[in-house]
Amino acid sequence: MTEQLVDPRAPRDLKAFIAGLPKAELHVHHVGSASPRIVSELAARHPDSKVPTDPEALVDYFTFTDFAHFIDVYLSVVDLIRTPEDVRLLTYEVARDLARQQVRYAELTITPFSSTRRGIDERAFMDAIEDARKAAEAEFGTVLRWCFDIPGEAGLEAAEETTRLATDDRLRPEGLVSFGLGGPEVGVERPQFKPYFDRAIAAGLHSVPHAGETTGPQTVWDALTHLRAERIGHGTSSAQDPKLLAHLAEHRIPLEVCPTSNIATRAVRTLDEHPIKEFVRAGVLVTVNSDDPPMFGTTLENEYAVAARLLDLDERGVAELAKNAVEASFLDTAGRTRITGEIDTYTAQWLAR
Numbered sequence: 219m220t221e222q223l224v225d226p227r228a229p230r231d232l233k234a235f236i237a238g239l240p241k242a243e244l245h246v247h248h249v250g251s252a253s254p255r256i257v258s259e260l261a262a263r264h265p266d267s268k269v270p271t272d273p274e275a276l277v278d279y280f281t282f283t284d285f286a287h288f289i290d291v292y293l294s295v296v297d298l299i300r301t302p303e304d305v306r307l308l309t310y311e312v313a314r315d316l317a318r319q320q321v322r323y324a325e326l327t328i329t330p331f332s333s334t335r336r337g338i339d340e341r342a343f344m345d346a347i348e349d350a351r352k353a354a355e356a357e358f359g360t361v362l363r364w365c366f367d368i369p370g371e372a373g374l375e376a377a378e379e380t381t382r383l384a385t386d387d388r389l390r391p392e393g394l395v396s397f398g399l400g401g402p403e404v405g406v407e408r409p410q411f412k413p414y415f416d417r418a419i420a421a422g423l424h425s426v427p428h429a430g431e432t433t434g435p436q437t438v439w440d441a442l443t444h445l446r447a448e449r450i451g452h453g454t455s456s457a458q459d460p461k462l463l464a465h466l467a468e469h470r471i472p473l474e475v476c477p478t479s480n481i482a483t484r485a486v487r488t489l490d491e492h493p494i495k496e497f498v499r500a501g502v503l504v505t506v507n508s509d510d511p512p513m514f515g516t517t518l519e520n521e522y523a524v525a526a527r528l529l530d531l532d533e534r535g536v537a538e539l540a541k542n543a544v545e546a547s548f549l550d551t552a553g554r555t556r557i558t559g560e561i562d563t564y565t566a567q568w569l570a571r
């Protein structure tokens with residue numbers, strides 16, 4: 219019997235459709251997904267931190283003047299994660315929040331360097347994320363996979379450490395599928411990371427660097443050429459280069475678009491100026507993602523609602539966006555078929571009510 223996925227009493231509007239739609243999330247950061255409840259719980263445990271313990275005060279704390287300010291605040295939250303149990307709790311709660319939004323599959327970007335350099339034992343770190351991943355899949359049905367990213371601004375020492383953690387067979391977690399590069403882009407040239415991406419790719423990992431979030435289209439070209447990017451994190455400035463858009467479309471390199479993030483970090487001035495429409499018009503495979511949802515006051519559901527407004531989409535259009543994320547994911551064929559089938563069934567049932 220086909221599972222009844224649509225609640226027949228749900229109001230017939232797009233928000234309710236999005237809420238129940240099975241989804242995949244491809245660009246969401248581990249620490250950046252900590253809910254206000256978890257952040258305040260951790261802040262209360264560590265009173266030496268400047269992070270507020272009152273969840274309401276976090277709204278102000280999470281208001282950013284620019285990208286550099288965002289990274290400062292981000293690292294203050296990283297400082298709250300001090301034990302393997304903190305890592306496990308955070309990971310498990312992030313999975314719970316994703317499951318509540320009908321996220322069936324998520325690739326979570328984790329920065330192991332930030333934890334190991336703060337003294338968390340590397341073996342205990344891997345065990346904590348894997349334990350949470352398995353529990354989340356068993357209890358919520360949400361499949362989690364990892365992207366380990368280099369915090370580029372921390373330099374080649376961070377690149378070496380991240381590559382070691384991602385490729386050492388004794389450490390590398392089962393859920394690891396990809397290798398990334400995050401943090402500020404200004405002054406952090408992509409080509410210097412080529413040897414590290416080469417090693418990660420040789421070890422079977424997919425390449426998914428951030429590029430073109432806070433710098434121009436040349437950074438995206440560099441990510442494609444030097445880091446052999448298979449997807450681009452953000453890629454916002456690609457809109458400034460028609461040849462680049464054509465290249466992304468022709469080679470079916472997806473963009474991981476995170477509209478609210480780009481406003482919150484002031485990378486883009488207003489949502490109406492966001493280039494997502496230009497990406498779609500150029501034929502680029504667009505996926506919609508939440509990046510650091512509580513820090514940006516958003517959710518994946520809200521990002522779909524924003525994208526639907528900017529792209530003027532109805533239910534079928536939103537379902538196509540959800541299917542783009544499945545297509546762009548590193549799930550195996552059986553997993554993709556299963557989630558795509560769920561999206562189709564849900565949409566057909568919704569439209570037939």
Ligand SMILES: O=C(O)c1cccc(C(=O)CC[C@H]2O[C@@H](n3cnc4c(=O)[nH]cnc43)[C@H](O)[C@@H]2O)c1
Binds near residue numbers: 333510
């Ligand atoms: O951990 C450290 O000690 C450290 C030292 C120097 C620099 C850094 C970083 O730059 C960490 C950046 C951190 O930010 C994460 N992140 C979250 N959201 C985004 C985004 O929208 N764009 C780029 N990076 C983002 C990223 O995963 C890194 O963990 C750290």
Ligand SMILES: [Zn+2]
Binds near residue numbers: 245247400428451509
């Ligand atoms: Zn990101």
